[in-house]
Amino acid sequence: MHGAATSLAFIIKDRSKGAALLVIMLPVLLVTIDNTILNFALPQIAAALNPSAAEQLWMIDAYSLVLAGLLVTMGSSGDRFGHRRMLCLGCAGFALVSVCIVFSQQAWHLIAGRALLGCFGAMILPATLALIRTAFEDREERRLAVAVWATCLTIGSALGPLLGGVLLQYFDWQSVFLVALPFLLPVLLLAPMITESPRQSGRSTDYLSIVLSLGAMTGVMLGLKHLATVGFDGRVLFWALSGVFLGVVFVRRQLRLEQPLLDLKLFASSAFSVSIVTNLVSLGLLIGFIFFATQLLQLVFGLSPLLASLILVPGQILAIIAGLAIVPVAQKIAPNKVITGCLLIAAAAFSVMALFAATALTVGLAFVLLNVSIAAITTVSNDLVLGAVPADRAGSASSVSETAYEVGVVLGTTLIGGGVAALYRLSLAIPEGVAEEVVAAAATLGGAHAVSQTQSSLVATRILEMADGAFREGVMMTSALMAGLIVLFALVTYRYLQVRSSPDPVENRHP
Template sequence: MSVTAPVRLTHEDGARVGARGWAALAVLMLPVLLVSVDNTVLSFALPEISLALRPSGAEQLWVIDVYSLVLAGLLVTMGVMGDRFGRRRMLFIGATGFAVVSVLAAFAPTAGLLIAARAALGFFGAMLMPSTLSLLRSIFPNRDQRRLAIAIWASGFSAGSALGPVVGGFLLEHFAWGSVFLIAVPMLVPLLIGGYWLLPESRDPNPGRIDPIGILLSMAAMLPVVYAIKSFAVDGPTLGAAALVIVGLAMGWLFVRRQLRADTPMLDMSLFRRGGFSGAILVNLLSVIALVGFLYFVPQQLQLVLGLSPMTAGLALVPGMAAMIVAGLSVVPISRRVPPHIVVPAGLVLSVGGYLIVAFTAQSNSVAWLIAAFVVLGIGIGAAETISNELILAHAPAEKAGAASAVSETAYELGAVLGTAVLGGIITAFYRGALTIPNGVPDEAAAQARETLAGAYAAAENLPAAQADALWRAAAHAFDSGIVTTSLIGALLVASAVAVAATTLRPPR
């Protein structure tokens, strides 16, 4: 049995960089901003997409999830390929492909083609994200500088999420929904130009081998589980969904077993024997599930139930996103003096409070309470994401930065998938269970209303005024009742992250 050497984490473990290093960080922020803008914009565009393409409830979830699902399934593979073939090279290939497919997604005529385009975006997105974080590891060898760089990197997700609703709201009020995909082009062209001059090439001198069977096993582990969750949201518990979960868990076990037995594994499983590494991964996963689940149902609440325009709804979320950015940067000096097993749980306790605010004020339909809840939620998650991402890189050897970054990004993207699939599926199931169709509503309109809240909105537009008002009030009430349960479950997820952080993020002896 091999014994993992103790990890020595120092503050001065490399040379400090100058202006060129920070300029390289600015270039690397472009794909980070793009991915986070894309996720938030799509959440806000979902009502418009639902009205234009008329997707079913399952298709609506797939439009959101297929990108993160494909991306999460390929992140480890692309991280290893970056370690082998060059992280900058993978970044440039991913940026070019992402820009081209974004144009195709903007003009998708059906929900099926939009789902296919989103899957292709996930493929190229998997090349972008591990490269950005692993390049930071090689650009900033000094840990103090690296901690600040990662805080800025993590804040980029929050900044992009804050920018997304505003930009997306403006685009949706003046152009068709496809315009939200076209913003990828002006963001990626400067990356290709500036990155050529500023970003160094780096790779692992002894990379793990490319393992086609391992790639298939990693995909086979996640696809059945997420599909089972979606099936549960649409059809309720079934034997088929249970069988899919079992298949996914079995494939995951085979993947781990294969990596442990390989002489040069695709993914170095010894990283997970380090408590700080595994704990930081779990904190990332649970935090992102809670954040993305919140961002799935709140835009629908603001636009469809409360009647805000996309632009106004986007502005309502800006204070929460700003709180995430401030918390992510402010925690850097604090983390030098307060150990992570104290500061991360303390921040996440606030996030639990944010979900509880939503649960206890959902029936009031108050914009002010939703803004306050997101501010509180964002403070905890912003602080936790900065520290956990820094710990992930600090616990990994520099030559394995690509693989470690890929694991971190896999947790993030898998959290995005599960946030939409689990919390989005729960709110969909409760919406359908609580919806009472008023008397006299035609069967076709009733079936459309049961699919999604947006479906009820579209169905009500084609009914007489009295029936439309009754159907819409019933749908809004059903959605509000689902928010209560979903928020309580979200609070439990964040509370689980608190427990994980308190027990696993203690400094190594």
């Protein structure tokens, strides 16, 4: 930890490197904050814009769907046109659209704005990680910069609920969008101090590949979302099979093209491939946990958004420390051992939720264990991703890594959140004599709490007791399953994440 702190102090003292670190940190924080910050604002937005249930889902999903669908395209475009240019364009567009969303008068205005934010966010994320290769040529400095980047990625997702809770305690829902300005304006001012990344000149853009990649990601994610919210039906099959079909066509086209949008040769490296899957799993675990933890804290325990968000603060602070402290550890211990150990800590987090009664204390403790482990994992795995590719393909590698993160966001909500919701419905036993419309409304925890306000005191108390108990049961059973699956994945990681020791494999292969 002392070595990392010394290196960080040296970077901060160097004006150009300090500016580069700030330029990398701020947009990553914002883009990942936007994945989760809107959840706390939905009740106020629903009151102001009166969206349908489907429109409320699209307010959340439009951002992550577009972001995930365009990451590969934007990463490849940054390799061709320069990542600093893409970063500036993305930040300017993100800030402008954030201001425009404030004036939304109808639900579709906000949905369209969220989709545009996803587009500009896809320009930002690959550029930040790729610019680390340009700004930090020294291997140890780059490791530390990757640690800061990965910590921001983890903290941003967890910081969204906290920041949303604080803002909504004092301001209207529009404040969650205006928060973009203090993050992005410094980036636009400091970006000229960073050296532009190497460009792949003479390469053409394959627009069909762009359409295929976007269609494949969107199809699969729409299928997963429909599965989680409605259940298995023909639409799930249609969207999922459409996405898989377009994905197969995309892969076959990349293998034929001399200048592919995505270089599939990147996956020949086991370090790269396993690190990508690890990124997907790790953020999925974090987002899935936050999904049910926020409902436990606010609905079951009855805490205000601000107090509920404060329960998560210790985990956020310790994750920052863990993301930096893991750097010297990773220099001495093989990455498969480090990541496996961190995954076992994540399994312990879900074990806490499975073995002990859910309270604010157990939620806070489990979040500390989980967020610390994920922060350490993302630092090591992203260093492996960057180290496995040549510098001029850093954008493509970064975009694949970040696509895995966004897919993890969707899968975490769908699989963990959907598992809790399904078990909740199976465990729920509404008192006899209650109207059918009340039973239907109580199919979700939020619906049960809302409909209880329309019933008599005795019936309302009974509904809340049954709903809260069923949700606790769903959390415990899902957490137990997740703990077991994480242990199995840790064993796979230990076996297949083998990296040849070398001071810097990229530089050695590409002088």
